[in-house]
Amino acid sequence: MTDAIKKTLRDSAGARWFVLILVSVTMLIAYTFMEVLSPLQTLIQSTYGWSGTDWGLVTGAQGYLNVFAFMLIFSGIVLDKMGIKFTAIGSGLVMIFGAIVKYYAFAHNFEIGSTIIGIDSRVFVSATGFAIFCVGAEGAGITVSRIIVKWFKGREMALAMGTEMALARLGSFLALFGSPRIADAFSIPTAVLVGTIALCIGLILFIVYCLMDVRLDKQIEDEAEEEEPFKISDLGVIIKSKGFWYIAILCLLFYSAVFPFYKFSSGLMVNKFGIDPSTAGDIPSILPFGTILLTPLFGFIYDKYGKGASIMILGAVLLVIVHTIFYIPALTATWVAIFAVVLLGIAFSLVPSAMWPSVPKIIPDKQLGSAYALIFYVQNIGLMLVPILLGVVLDKTNPGVNEKTESAILNFRAEGIPANEISAKVQALREAGDIPMFDYSSTWLIFVGLTILATVFGFLLKAEDRKKGYGLELPNIEK
Numbered sequence: 418m419t420d421a422i423k424k425t426l427r428d429s430a431g432a433r434w435f436v437l438i439l440v441s442v443t444m445l446i447a448y449t450f451m452e453v454l455s456p457l458q459t460l461i462q463s464t465y466g467w468s469g470t471d472w473g474l475v476t477g478a479q480g481y482l483n484v485f486a487f488m489l490i491f492s493g494i495v496l497d498k499m500g501i502k503f504t505a506i507g508s509g510l511v512m513i514f515g516a517i518v519k520y521y522a523f524a525h526n527f528e529i530g531s532t533i534i535g536i537d538s539r540v541f542v543s544a545t546g547f548a549i550f551c552v553g554a555e556g557a558g559i560t561v562s563r564i565i566v567k568w569f570k571g572r573e574m575a576l577a578m579g580t581e582m583a584l585a586r587l588g589s590f591l592a593l594f595g596s597p598r599i600a601d602a603f604s605i606p607t608a609v610l611v612g613t614i615a616l617c618i619g620l621i622l623f624i625v626y627c628l629m630d631v632r633l634d635k636q637i638e639d640e641a642e643e644e645e646p647f648k649i650s651d652l653g654v655i656i657k658s659k660g661f662w663y664i665a666i667l668c669l670l671f672y673s674a675v676f677p678f679y680k681f682s683s684g685l686m687v688n689k690f691g692i693d694p695s696t697a698g699d700i701p702s703i704l705p706f707g708t709i710l711l712t713p714l715f716g717f718i719y720d721k722y723g724k725g726a727s728i729m730i731l732g733a734v735l736l737v738i739v740h741t742i743f744y745i746p747a748l749t750a751t752w753v754a755i756f757a758v759v760l761l762g763i764a765f766s767l768v769p770s771a772m773w774p775s776v777p778k779i780i781p782d783k784q785l786g787s788a789y790a791l792i793f794y795v796q797n798i799g800l801m802l803v804p805i806l807l808g809v810v811l812d813k814t815n816p817g818v819n820e821k822t823e824s825a826i827l828n829f830r831a832e833g834i835p836a837n838e839i840s841a842k843v844q845a846l847r848e849a850g851d852i853p854m855f856d857y858s859s860t861w862l863i864f865v866g867l868t869i870l871a872t873v874f875g876f877l878l879k880a881e882d883r884k885k886g887y888g889l890e891l892p893n894i895e896k
């Protein structure tokens with residue numbers, strides 16, 4: 418290289434932000450698919466007779482392969498060894514395959530009462546599809562984080578990550594708002610099918626990104642040659658860092674109090690706040706909507722003024738308040754639900770906007786792919802166990818409700834009522850008081866406990882930062 422600084426593609430703001438839009442739209446689509454069933458909880462329960470436990474088994478499937486089969490660790494190693502292009506396209510394909518399996522679960526006419534390893538067949542196939550999809554989605558997530566670091570480090574990194582997450586939240590919003598409407602106008606499988614087709618578009622966007630990546634790699638060949646190849650022993654560097662564990666556990670606790678909220682909120686809206694099941698996703702859909710502006714804004718503040726650890730603590734404290742409001746049995750007014758969701762939106766913007774750009778301050782670049790994968794791994798343990806726990810507690814604290822719902826469904830089927838009319842009939846029985854509503858209060862205490870623990874880990878992280886000088890309270894933009 419000469420004295421003149423060699424300009425590369427990532428020095429062009431236009432190219433950088435174009436890349437960001439490409440990969441973020443793919444993540445938007447992945448997040449849409451992730452929540453495609455969430456607002457349909459009551460509809461699915463009263464159409465197929467699923468219990469809270471069935472619902473927990475399917476929505477917790479995110480972690481089955483990622484955690485038990487170590488797929489997330491595998492994705493991180495593949496990312497560090499095989500590179501961004503291979504992992505991006507591979508994860509896109511896996512997401513599509515999982516989505517097809519999930520579509521099949523709802524489109525296929527399973528025999529009534531049929532089971533696979535003792536689990537209702539539709540629940541089993543749906544959980545399998547979701548588990549496969551989530552291997553792809555999490556692989557895509559860590560790849561996109563790596564892509565953003567590659568293109569934005571030393572520049573507007575937190576703003577870029579915030580923008581990516583904002584678009585991802587738009588995806589969750591589209592699912593929460595749109596999925597019940599599609600299911601209402603067409604059917605539950607159609608909602609899943611629309612998401613599956615969108616994932617194919619996401620794959621195409623990833624391929625376009627790869628072409629940009631090839632060009633950048635050619636320009637930074639010299640720098641790349643200086644890098645040492647990844648070794649498995651590098652994982653040791655990550656797991657020996659206390660700061661890493663604090664951020665990973667904070668991530669587990671915080672996200673376990675947010676993503677499972679999506680999955681159980683429509684049931685809460687119907688059963689606690691008296692919202693109609695066909696619009697049960699509307700109030701929860703305010704949550705991602707609010708984060709769309711706030712996440713990049715807080716990212717910008719972190720880039721410019723720092724205070725990353727403090728931002729995470731503030732978000733965790735807000736979340737304690739939110740879940741306590743949802744828990745208090747006497748608070749059942751619709752405006753309370755809206756207020757709490759708006760607060761949740763602010764908390765859900767604060768923590769991620771500071772958490773993800775803080776990882777490169779704790780872990781060296783070379784191990785970043787594996788570090789993000791390990792954090793996602795720890796987080797997935799929560800995303801798997803918490804919905805299952807919520808489902809089991811919901812059933813146990815509401816004895817007899819599932820049995821009454823199931824017997825009503827069987828009676829309607831025996832009377833020859835078409836499948837698409839059963840849900841409305843079951844809902845009419847619930848409104849008439851013939852089938853009791855679910856009481857969510859004990860279930861919600863789980864969320865309150867998680868958020869209190871998250872706050873504690875926020876403080877531990879801040880103390881560790883002070884000790885080790887990671888610079889979490891410092892701005893990201895290099896002057």
Ligand SMILES: C[C@H](N)C(=O)N[C@@H](CCCCN)C(=O)O
Nearest residue numbers: 558561562578582585769773793
């Ligand atoms: C669910 C996924 N593992 C996750 O944690 N997603 C984060 C975004 C992480 C990527 C940051 N570049 C989220 O807040 O959605």
